[in-house]
Structures are given as C-alpha cells and as structure tokens.
Amino acid sequence: MKHGVAFRKFSRTSSHRNLMLRNLVTSLFEHEQIRTTLAKAKDTARLAEKIITLGKKNNETSYRQAQAFILKPPVLPKLFTTFAERYANRPGGYTRIHRLDNRFGDNAPIALLELVDNPRDFKLEMTARAVGRELLNEKLRWDSPRGVVNSGVQHAETAVAKELNLDGFDSSELRPTTRRNLQKVVKYRGREALTEIGAKASAYIETILAKPVAEAKMQLRADSKEKEKARKRGNPNFVGSFPVLPARAGVASPGETRPAMRLVQGALGRPARWRGRHALA
Numbered sequence: 261m262k263h264g265v266a267f268r269k270f271s272r273t274s275s276h277r278n279l280m281l282r283n284l285v286t287s288l289f290e291h292e293q294i295r296t297t298l299a300k301a302k303d304t305a306r307l308a309e310k311i312i313t314l315g316k317k318n319n320e321t322s323y324r325q326a327q328a329f330i331l332k333p334p335v336l337p338k339l340f341t342t343f344a345e346r347y348a349n350r351p352g353g354y355t356r357i358h359r360l361d362n363r364f365g366d367n368a369p370i371a372l373l374e375l376v377d378n379p380r381d382f383k384l385e386m387t388a389r390a391v392g393r394e395l396l397n398e399k400l401r402w403d404s405p406r407g408v409v410n411s412g413v414q415h416a417e418t419a420v421a422k423e424l425n426l427d428g429f430d431s432s433e434l435r436p437t438t439r440r441n442l443q444k445v446v447k448y449r450g451r452e453a454l455t456e457i458g459a460k461a462s463a464y465i466e467t468i469l470a471k472p473v474a475e476a477k478m479q480l481r482a483d484s485k486e487k488e489k490a491r492k493r494g495n496p497n498f499v500g501s502f503p504v505l506p507a508r509a510g511v512a513s514p515g516e517t518r519p520a521m522r523l524v525q526g527a528l529g530r531p532a533r534w535r536g537r538h539a540l541a
Contacts, residue, residue, distance in 0.1 A: 268299055281307055286331040288355075289339060292378040298359065298369040305355040305373060312347060312354045315339040346377055350448050358382055377449055384453070387441045388460035391434060395419055396465050398433040413465045417458025424454075 270277055284304040288294050289311075296304070311329060314322040318340055330336055347354050358372040374382055392413075399413050423439050424446065426432050432439065446453040 268303055270300070282329060282331055285311060285329070286335055288373060288375065289330070289335045289343070290332065293372065293374040293380060293382070295360070295370060295372055297363070298357070298371040301357050301371040301373040305357060308355050308375075309352065311339065312343055315344045316347060318344055343375070347448075350376075356383060381445070383441070384445050384457065385460065387438070387445050388457045389464045390438045391420060391423075391442060391457060392416065392461035392464035393468070394434050394438055395461065396468060408469065413462070416461040416465070417454055420458050420461065421454055 270280070272280065280300075281303055284294065284296060284300060285308050288304060288308055294301075294304075307329075311326055314326045323336075323340065326339060327333075327336060330339070343354075354376060356374055356376050358374070360370045360372055362368065363370050372382060374380075376383075395413050395416060396408070399408050419433060420442065423432055423434050423442055426439060434442070442457070446457070
C-alpha cells in the first residue's frame, strides 16, 4: 500500500533528489524556460511556486530562506525584483507545464516548464498563431483566396481587443477555446499584451499568405529552367522573359518543413539525431 507517499523519489537518495530539484528551480529562474521530464517538471513547479511566494513577501526572513535554496546567488535579485513585480497581482499559478513529446531512447515523456508571462511565453505565441489563423479563415469566408492574398487581414489588434469583451459561446471570429486562451494570456499582462498578440498574429497571417506567392514563384523558376533547356535544344516556343514577383513578409518560410509547435520551441526543440549503424541494424 502507498501510505504516506508525499512526493516522487526518482530512484535517488533524499540528498540527491533535493539537490536535483534545487538545481532545476535555479535553472528555471535563470532561463524562465526549461525542458525536462514530465515528472521532474511537476515537482519543480511545486517548489518554484513556493520560492516565488517568498520573493513576493520581500522581507529578511524570506530572503534568507530563498538564499538557502537557490544555488546561484546572481538569481536572487531577479527573484525579489523582476518576479515579485511581475506576479504582484497574480494570486498563484506562476508556472505552466506543456507536454511536448517522448524522449528518444527510454521514451520518457518530455515537458516544457516555464514561468507565465515570461518574454518568450510559449502559450502566448501559440495563442497568437491560433488567432491569426482563425482571423484568416474568417476572412476567407467572405473573400476569394486571391483577394485575401492581395489585401491581407487588417486590424488584428482591434479584433483581439473586441474578443476580450465576449463571454461564453458568443458568436465571433474566434472559436470559444481560442477566446478563452486569449483571455487567460492577457488577464495579468495589461494593454501591452494586446499589441504584442496583434503584431504576432499579423506576422503569422503574412507568413501564411506568403506561402502561395512564394510557391508560385518557385514554380515559375522551375518552369524557366525547363524553358532554358528547351531553348538550347532549339525549341521555337521558348519564352525568354521571366516574371519577377515581389517578395512579401515570410517569403523564406515555404521551404520550412517543421511544424508550428517545433518552431515556437526554438532552441528547446529536439535537435536532429544521427543514427549510427547499430541503430539501423
């Protein structure tokens, strides 16, 4: 029977386990995003919440307790200034866990543990992309694809601000799930979050719209090479002039094969692994 089991032991001694969790919490405060196993992320988040609460108290006792826990002294000022100011109005829930994939080798579940409202907020990035995609889909309901490519989607920030005043399943340009995520992301961020999400949504819309234009340009270049071969063979139907299309924002993205989740992860994404002969046997 599992009586009195209060935490995960991770097959380690108490001293090893405590030092490992202290190291993870210190790394979380230093980088504000870490990638680890799901079980370690859950225990690290529990301790990180308590240490941030000490930072919000901002007295001598809490400072000494945090100093005894944090492994890197340069992180302490960040805890009592940056984090205390960022989460002054937030009653709790300072961390967020995102399930990513399974680790190569032992198939352990991997998670991204981050501090909410950090400069590289994972949820804010994904919510902004969802907002941009759904605004574009709503635009395509009333306009042709060619017209949308030529005109784009205007006033994304205004649409985001309008969605914040809606509730429940009110009819709007966004799905109810996206609207709820949007309201959660901007709840404690203020007006700056609307501008940031609007800019990211507009950039993602431009990236999506640039793909058909760039793909057409790539196809024209391929056709031009075939025509050049035909000209060398003496084909009279060769057309010498090649149309030059204007480049749009995100024009370099059509060759991108990674999914949106991997793009948002950035340096935290799983790197390409080389498989040796023993792995292919």
